[in-house]
Amino acid sequence: MAQVAKLIDVTKCTACRGCQVACKQWNELPVEAPPKEMAFTGTLQSHPDLAPNTFTIIQFFEEKDDTNTVKYRFRKTGCMHCTDAACILVCEKKALTKLENGIVYRDKDKCIGCGYCAQNCPFQVPKVNPKTEKATKCTLCGDRIANKMKPACVTTCITGALDFGPRDEMLKKAKKRVETLQKQGVANANIYGEKELGGTNVIYVLADKPEAYGLPADPQIPLTATLWQQYGKPIGAAVFCASFATTLFAFFLNRKKDLAPKLHHHEGGKSHGV
Amino acid sequence: MAYSDNDRFPRFGKAARVVHFTHLISFFVLFFTGMSLYFNFLSPLNLLFGGASSAKLIHRIAACIFFFGPILGICLNPKGFFLVIREITHWRKEDFQFIVTFLHKFFGQPHEVAPQGYLNGGQKLNVYLLGFGFLGLSITGFVLWFPQYVPISFALWCYPLHSLLAPCLTAAVLGHGYLGSFHPGSGASWEAIWGGTLSRAFAEHHHARWAQEVDSQLGRTRR
Ligand code: HEM
Numbered sequence: 432m433a434q435v436a437k438l439i440d441v442t443k444c445t446a447c448r449g450c451q452v453a454c455k456q457w458n459e460l461p462v463e464a465p466p467k468e469m470a471f472t473g474t475l476q477s478h479p480d481l482a483p484n485t486f487t488i489i490q491f492f493e494e495k496d497d498t499n500t501v502k503y504r505f506r507k508t509g510c511m512h513c514t515d516a517a518c519i520l521v522c523e524k525k526a527l528t529k530l531e532n533g534i535v536y537r538d539k540d541k542c543i544g545c546g547y548c549a550q551n552c553p554f555q556v557p558k559v560n561p562k563t564e565k566a567t568k569c570t571l572c573g574d575r576i577a578n579k580m581k582p583a584c585v586t587t588c589i590t591g592a593l594d595f596g597p598r599d600e601m602l603k604k605a606k607k608r609v610e611t612l613q614k615q616g617v618a619n620a621n622i623y624g625e626k627e628l629g630g631t632n633v634i635y636v637l638a639d640k641p642e643a644y645g646l647p648a649d650p651q652i653p654l655t656a657t658l659w660q661q662y663g664k665p666i667g668a669a670v671f672c673a674s675f676a677t678t679l680f681a682f683f684l685n686r687k688k689d690l691a692p693k694l695h696h697h698e699g700g701k702s703h704g705v
Numbered sequence: 706m707a708y709s710d711n712d713r714f715p716r717f718g719k720a721a722r723v724v725h726f727t728h729l730i731s732f733f734v735l736f737f738t739g740m741s742l743y744f745n746f747l748s749p750l751n752l753l754f755g756g757a758s759s760a761k762l763i764h765r766i767a768a769c770i771f772f773f774g775p776i777l778g779i780c781l782n783p784k785g786f787f788l789v790i791r792e793i794t795h796w797r798k799e800d801f802q803f804i805v806t807f808l809h810k811f812f813g814q815p816h817e818v819a820p821q822g823y824l825n826g827g828q829k830l831n832v833y834l835l836g837f838g839f840l841g842l843s844i845t846g847f848v849l850w851f852p853q854y855v856p857i858s859f860a861l862w863c864y865p866l867h868s869l870l871a872p873c874l875t876a877a878v879l880g881h882g883y884l885g886s887f888h889p890g891s892g893a894s895w896e897a898i899w900g901g902t903l904s905r906a907f908a909e910h911h912h913a914r915w916a917q918e919v920d921s922q923l924g925r926t927r928r
Pocket residue numbers: 523545732735736738739740742743761764765768769771772842843844845846847849850851867868871872874875
C-alpha cells in the first residue's frame with residue numbers, strides 16, 4: 432500500500448477545535464478529569480497538553496507585540512507518524528510498529544505502559560494512562576483508513592486546513608500552498624515533515640519557523656536512545672555473560688582444591704591468603 | 706585473655722548482616738523483574754511475578770527496599786559505616802599487592818600476599834564498585850520512575866545508564882558472591898556475613914594485620 436499522509440495547513444486553521452471533538456467521538460475517548468481550577472489560565476488552549484484520552488489538541492502560542500496586542504499562533508498537535516521513529520526504537524515490547532502505509536501503529540495488547548516511548552518521542556506525544564497501564568496516541572485513524580474513509584479529524588474540518596491522501600499528493604499540495612503563501616507575502620512559509628525524521632506521515636504547512644509553533648527545527652531520535660538500544664544493551668549483555676562464564680569456570684576449576692586457610696602459629700609475616 | 710585456636714573475630718553486627726541479605730534479595734528481585742524490559746524474549750520471567758504489571762510494581766517495591774535498606778543500616782550503625790569509609794579511603798602498599806594477585810586468588814592459583822587490614826585491596830575495590838553501582842542504579846531508577854520531575858535531557862540519559870549499569874553491576878555481584886560462598890579459599894568469609902564472626906585461621910590468612918589488631922585489643926596474647 433502506498434504511503435499516506437495527513438496534511439495540516441495551519442494557515443487555514445481557525446482553531447475551531449472540531450477536530451478535537453471528532454477525534455474524541457470516533458475513538459470513544461472520555462473527557463479527561465477537569466482541572467480543579469476552572470478559572471482562565473491566560474491561554475485559549477483547551478487542555479494543557481495531550482493526554483491519555485486526548486490524542487490531538489490545538490496548541491496555542493500567544494505573544495504580545497510592540498503595540499501590546501496579543502498575536503495568536505496555533506497548531507494542531509499529535510503524533511507525527513515518523514519514519515525514523517524514536518518511540519519504535521525504545522519500545523522493547525514491540526508494541527509500536529511502522530505499517531506499510533506509514534502509520535505508526537500501537538498494539539494495545541503488547542504495550543505494558545513502561546512509558547519509554549513517552550519520554551523519548553521528540554515531540555513528547557505518547558501519554559501513559561496509569562489506570563490501564565497503556566500508552567496512547569493518535570492512530571491516524573487506521574481503522575477508518577482501512578475502510579476507505581478519511582481520519583475523523585480530517586472529515587470534520589470545515590476550513591480545509593486538514594487533508595488526507597497519498598503522501599506524494601499531500602506533499603505536492605503543501606508545496607503549492609507554500610508557493611502561494613510566499614507570493615502573498617508570508618515569507619517564512621514552509622513545509623514541516625517532508626524530510627524531518629526520515630519523512631513523517633503527518634505534514635505541516637507553517638506560516639513561520641517551526642520553533643514559532645513549538646516544533647524542534649531539526650528533530651532527531653535522541654542520541655541517548657540510540658546509545659541505549661544499539662550499544663548499551665549488547666555491551667551490558669556481553670559483560671554479564673562474560674562474568675557468568677568466568678565465575679562458572681572458576682567454580683569448576685577450584686571445586687576440588689584444598690585452599691582452606693590453616694593455622695600457622697607464627698607471628699605476622701607473609702600469608703598466602705588464597 | 707588467653708589466645709586460643711578457636712578464637713572468633715567479630716566482623717559484622719546484626720544490622721549489617723540483616724541489611725546485607727535484604728539488599729541481596731531485593732537486588733535479584735530487581736534484576737529478574739527488570740530483565741523482561743531489557744530483552745523482550747526474557748518476558749516469560751514475568752510469570753514468576755504474576756505478569757508484566759505486577760512485575761513492574763514489584764520492581765518498584767524492591768527498589769525501595771534496595772535503596773532505603775542500606776540507609777537504615779547506616780543510621781543503625783553509623784560507626785560501622787564510617788569504619789568502612791575510612792578503610793576504603795586509606796590505601797596501603799599491600800592493598801595494591803593484593804589486587805595484583807587477585808586473579809591468582811580467583812582461579813585458585815598459588816600466590817603470596819602481604820598481611821591485609823580489615824578490608825583487603827580487593828574488598829576495597831568491591832566497595833567502590835558496588836557503592837557507585839548502588840548509587841547509580843538508584844538515582845537513574847528513581848528518575849525512570851518519576852521522569853516528569855527532572856529536565857527531560859537528564860531523564861533521557863538515565864535510560865541508557867540504568868540499562869547498562871544493571872547487567873554490569875550484576876556481573877560484579879556474581880564474582881563477589883562466588884568469592885564469599887563457594888570459593889574454597891575465601892568462601893569461609895560467609896561465616897562473617899551470616900553469623901557475624903570469622904575463625905582464627907581465616908582471619909589470620911586473609912586479614913593478618915587486622916587479626917593482630919583485634920588480638921591486641923581483646924588482650925589475646927600468644928603462647
Ligand atoms: C532504587 C533502585 C531502582 C529503581 C527506583 C528502579 C526503577 C526502575 C524503573 C522505573 C524502570 C523502568 C521500567 C519500569 O517502569 O518498570 C527500571 C528498569 C529496569 N531496571 Fe530498575 N530500578 C532500580 C534498581 C535496579 C537494579 C538494582 C537492577 C538490576 C540489578 C535494575 C534493573 C533494571 C532493568 C534491567 C531495567 C530495564 C532496563 C531497560 O529497559 O533497558 N533496576 N528500573
